Amino acid sequence: MTSAETRRRSAPAWLRPAVAVLGLLYLALGIAGFLTPETAAVGHETSRAVWIFSTTPLLNIVHVAVGVLGLLAATRRTGSILYCWVLFVGFAGMTSYGILATAFGNPEDPVNLNWADNWLHGLTAVAGLVLGVVAARAAARAAAR
Template structure:
């Protein structure tokens, strides 16, 4: 960057890919926290640590457990941490998408099953969300450019 670049551009060195990772991190953190708030999570008193017996429903739609919420919190923390690096942000999005693909496939086979394999309570809404996260994270990780998120006005350079 040139010495004449606006102060905001010099002050913020984040790339667009870093902002995308940061946004995913914040959203995952908020979802993880929301899963522990009665009212936002219906049937909160039925929440289990893990397993299909948990009837707690985030926003009345997504089946959650303590383990499920903890995974969201972990994804959020990692998203915030990797946002410091463009390369790490890209890897977070791509590999996070792959992990959600595995979780989506897992949900297709275990949703509604009442056995030990169903240790993360998932319902159809969760499965659709995980598929959407898979596609969004992988595509964003591949196609979002690494360039600066804050562009200097060419007239000031």
């Protein structure tokens, strides 16, 4: 097997579309957060809601950035694998922060996460971990051939 064939088979075929879907989800959530009238008119003083998720300008920027990076990462398989690991590490940290922030409730918190955000970020971290592990195993199997 040539190195070009190994590179083509280094990740599962479904990884790039899965990363694109995650990117679109976060991009839509971030844009929807910016389009809520309360968030667009007010600074970061209060938290508003899009569906069941809290929105603040800082959280919207994070969601839009994660979405754009996901769409960019979906263009290459190695970028998709790296994006999965970054999702895992970043959102595991955001989930930990969110649990502590929600449990101790500080009104001055600029991110102002709620429990729905914690679940979303936690599930995203788990999805990033699962996708990253499956893709890494597929890449190792392709390299062993």
